[in-house]
Amino acid sequence: MSIFTKRKEIIPEVLWAIRGKLPERLEVEVTPSEDGGYSASVKNLAGCFTQGKNFNEVYQMVNSAVYDYLEIPEQYFPYIQSYTPPKDLIEQMQKMGERLASSPQTVQLVLQG
Numbered sequence: 001m002s003i004f005t006k007r008k009e010i011i012p013e014v015l016w017a018i019r020g021k022l023p024e025r026l027e028v029e030v031t032p033s034e035d036g037g038y039s040a041s042v043k044n045l046a047g048c049f050t051q052g053k054n055f056n057e058v059y060q061m062v063n064s065a066v067y068d069y070l071e072i073p074e075q076y077f078p079y080i081q082s083y084t085p086p087k088d089l090i091e092q093m094q095k096m097g098e099r100l101a102s103s104p105q106t107v108q109l110v111l112q113g
Contacts, residue, residue, distance in 0.1 A: 009075075015079055022080065025108055025111065026066065026108070026109040028059075029041045029106050029107075030055070030104065030105050031105075037054070037057075038051060040059075040065075042065065045066065047069075059083065059084065059107075083111055084109060086108065
């Protein structure tokens, strides 16, 4: 087997430890950017921030930023939960064309498995 096709082993104990590191909820401050996108700061993980073109991309990038912040190896990504916004906020965003108010807004993202 080539080294380029070899998959890294998933160690159950490591996966369990990773799941224990993930906070149940994230408090994320989302701020509209001057370029039309958004920046996001995870308030309960100091120094964890990201940006995106629209709200959907921002919350996907928040997951990536959290995984990087917690130093989670990439091979474990498919086996861990991700953070999603509440359903009512998703519905509100769809109605508004994925635009947030022009001022910073704090959003609760919940760990979903």
